[in-house]
Amino acid sequence: MELVRLLFRNVLRHKLRGILTIVGVGVAVMAFALLQTVVSAWYAGVEASAANRLISRHAVSFVFPLPLAYRDRIAQIPGVNKVTFASWFSGVYIDKNQFFARLAVDSDTFFDVYSEFLVPPEQFEVFKRERNAAIIGSDIAQRYNLKLGDIMPIEGDVFPGQWEFVVRGIYEPRDQTTDPTTMMFHYKYLEERVRQEMPQRAGDIGWYIVRIDDPDNSAAISQEIDKLFANSRAETKTETERAFQQSFLSAASAVITAMNVMSFVIIGIILLVVGNTMIMSARERTHEFAVLKALGFTGGQLFFLIAGESILLSLFGSALGLGVTFPAVAGFETALPKGWFPVFYIKPETVAIGCAAGLLVGVLAAIIPLRRVLTTRIVEGLRHVG
């Protein structure tokens, strides 16, 4: 018989209470992980941002275009490595509920700057040769069962009219932080029709993406770009890609903060659940602990029994909660409208925090009962009727 056996027997000494505590911790950890996953999904764009990319947009608003002519001038600024651009195309594919980003891009440079979109070279070659070709993310291909050569009819809204694109490439995201739900096609194709049908908008692009040599120079280069177009008809606002992505979240920041706070309040609730169980458990066993002390068990051994029981309860609950989180997150994602969160996955950090929280809660929940057991004199403990 080892002390550890007594520890394990104690965990389920009161089976119903032990199981309810484990389930309680499990539900709380699942709620924590789910909330953290949602918060992470909001920040996915920010986290996917590259440090060496700047975004240059119209100074008044993102919705106003910039002249294509700016490209060459930006490219001449020292420290600028490559310039590409994109325009928000939007449009309706199938129906208005089918949301994913549709961008007209400079196909000669865009995929160099966004190397996280992994397009097979042979598909990219075919894409470059065909004017209405499009490259779509693997999630889009899967969601709409699209294959190479399939036609994607889109009804334009920002750029009105009926548009048809041929899927010539399907990209894979480089990692979990990369959005797998974007559609990109040739800016030249868009420009061609814009010149014919909306000539007043010809030569406009949405925003520039500027790759720089050294991220440490981002502030200086941003200033340089904006200075270049100061007092022009389309002044620019240049910032890091991270800051640009962050600006989209400002409207929802209060909700995100609330969710973040809530997720950590839940950790506090777990502490109360396990703490309550441990206090009850230790109080009931005051007499028993006194006997163990009388037999010669030391404070360290009693710490092992009490803290160990608390940690085991908490860790079992955390493991259960994290185990349930994976199907829960998958179910949550299915229940959301398509494209709501392009990047939605449980981050390793969330799992690590869940485990660490389990351990920490286990230790903290043991403090009060442990203090009580260690400070109760043996003779008082032996007299205790629990």
Next chain:
Amino acid sequence: MVAPFIQVQEIYKSYQRDSLEIPVLRNINLEIAEGEFIAFMGPSGSGKTTLLNLIAGIDKPTSGKILIAGTDVTELNESELAVWRSRNVGFIFQFYNLIPVLTALENVELPLILTPLSKKERRAHAEMALAVVGLAERMHHYPRQLSGGQEQRVAIARAIATDPAILVADEPTGDLDKASAEEVLELMDRLNRELNKTILMVTHDPRAAERARSTRNLDKGELNN
């Protein structure tokens, strides 16, 4: 001349209740030889359990000394006392105080965890102790599956498993029927005679006291004889 095994010298013990000091033991002097079987009797509140606790090292006197085999237990700190108890004292309680989630064998093995014995040796010692109390065939039973008398015999097996020199028994028959009490007393008598254990027993039961070699009476915190 050989010094007595247990020497209790001018022991005074009081409890503080709010601002009131309540004396429990007054000027106790006692010498107990090794291999003695002594019963402490007296009315409730006379201080006999307190005296037993002081000798067993689970409580400390307000003043005075208790020397056991040359060690002044009143001078030991909590950790030293824990080690000393695990090596020298076996406890037999009125309500057995077995751990309900452990089998009889595991309960007996419990104090052996504190010894340097290997797992195999611990098990052998525990089985032997259970054989001594006549419960070898019940070793895998949980306390709830045993009668009161059997539980107390398991508790005695636990008390002797580490082979301590002293056994302290606080009302060991207080919760038992007559037949079971007789079995337990017979067992304690054997442990004293055959294994030369020094036994200190607190009891209200005159029949239990009769099994001891000597009886000391306490009244209002003082030894009368």
